[in-house]
Amino acid sequence: MLRSLFRFLLGLVLLSVAVALLAVVLVVEREPSLSESPPPAPEDVLAARGFAHSVKRALAGEGEPEPVVVTEARFNSMVRLGARFLPGFRGRVTLEEGAVRGEASAPVPFTRGALWVNAAATAPEFEGEFALGSLRVGRLNLPPGLSLEAGRIAANLLFGNGVGDTVAGAATRLDVEGDAASITLAIRQVGGNRVARGVFGALRGSAxxxxxxxEREMARIAGAMARGELPAEGSFLPHIRFALASALDSAAAEGPAEAYTASILALASICGARDFTTVIGGLVDHRVEAGFEDADCSPLTLNGRIDSRRHFITAAAVQAASNRGYSVTLGEFKELHDIAAAGGFDFTDIAANNSGIRMSNRMMAAPAGEWPALLARIGEESDVIIDYAGLPSIMPDEEFRARFGDIESEAYAAMLAEIEARIDGLPLHKAN
Structure with missing residues (x-):
């Protein structure tokens, strides 16, 4: 009896291994199906920002949202930006007659590009409920309906907050004509900030x-500003110290990382960059309490600059809510946008971003017992943000390309390494 049971279990294990190996053989390939795409360019950031604004406008009015029109070129601009978050990823969107086709190639982790997973899917025109027309992964043709349902469940489990349900019901109609797709959204009906909180929570590794x-931290900061306990002009450093001290007060009950995140999100919501406050706002879901309208940060500076204050605190908040790759890449996208729309690429902005990111890393990695000593190190701005001397400032597109090529060049990487080395030397980051 025991011998028969053992043989059955052994056979089941061997069958499972064989099925897994067969799946790997059918899914994993030695070459990517897509050629490597160029790195994101300024026009890609402008295209993605235009899409975000069109979605915002479509959802802003009363009644049913207006359709959002997306060209094939704009789709692919957003794919190139997204690939920056996933090293090695390649993607392409093609508008076919009556359908949107997406293709992707992704390297298998730890294989150094020797193995790839290639996938392709089509989404036909629909009205009512979204459905896939076809799905192929490697050499396997998968059932579209079952795969879509599995993806919805997986997104719910991975991101929480019903993200899979929200995304699956985010559109109610798709029409394709020529080189443009018209998408009717239903996000207002599906609701709230669940997607933002779920995605950022997954990037962060915790809720x-x-x-x-x-909201509690916002009330503390705004109240201190309204009472004159925090300066209305000059250096932004007192506001940073106040937020850190407030987080320390809550760290014993909530944990230092959670208390820090709440406080830094609050400070960024009040004093962060105008464009990126939209990103933070999707995570906060705050209500404007009495007194918040008096919390005016507009004259406050870091390194004598208003934009450095915005870059520093917003990057610190995005880092606290996600991970380093995400927050660094957002900073790059902001500078690429500025090449096309605001004068040029500015490494001093990158320096402010990365200084804020590193502050979040330092504070969130430290146990609560070390926080008083870390706060004692922050007495001047130069303790948390680097000096900009020698860093290239606003460069138009032609100058940036002549000096650095693109954001994947060796020259660009060397400049980022210089910025990181300077941050290593700040008092906040020195090893005792």
Whole structure:
């Protein structure tokens, strides 16, 4: 009896291994199906920003949202930007007659590009409920309906907050004509900030602090500003110290990383960059309490610059809510946007971004017992943000390409390494 049971279990294990190996053989390939795409360019950031604004406009009015029209070129601009978050990823969107076709190639981790997973899917025109027309992964043709349902469940489990349900019901109609797709959204009906909180929580590796905790910190900061306890002009450093001290007060009960995240999200919501506050706002879901309207950060500076204050605190907040790759890449996208729309690429902005990111890393990695000593190190701006001397400032597109090529060049990487080396030397980051 025991021998028969053992043989059955052994056979089941061997069958499972064989099925897994067969799946690997059918899914994993030695070459990517897509050629490597160029790195994101300024026009890609402008295209993605235009799409975001069109979605915002479509959802802003009363009644049913207006359709959002997306060209094939704009789709592929957003794919190139997204690939920056996933090293080695390649993607392409093609508009066919009556359908949108997406293709992707992704390297298998730890194989150094020796193995790839290639996939292709089509989404036909629809009205009502989104459905896939076809799905191929490697050499396997998968059932579209079952795969879509599995993806919805997986997104719910991975991101929480019903993200899979929200995304699956985000559109109610798709029409394709020529080189443009018209998408009717239903996000207003599906609701809220669940997608933002779920995605950022997954990037971060843990759930974000509840909105009430961020609202509490906003009330503390705004109250101190309204009472004159924090300066209305000059250096932004007192506001940083106040937020860190407030986080320390809550660290014993909530944990230092959670308390820090709530406080830094609150400070970024009040004093962060105008464009990127939209990103933070999707995580906070705060209500404007009495007194918040008096919390005017507009004259406050870091390194004598208003934009450095915005870059520093917003990057610190995005880092606290996600991970380093995401926050660094957002900073790059902001500078690429500025090449096309605001004068040029500015490494001093990158320096402010990365200084804020590193502050978040330092504080969130430290146990609560070390926080008083870390706060004692922050007495001047030069303790948390590097000096900009020698860093290239605003460069038009032609000058940036002549000096650095693109954001994947060796020259660009060397400049980022210089910025990181300077941050290593700040008092906040020195080893005792």
């Amino acid at each position: 974000l602090p509840p909105p009430e905790a961020v």
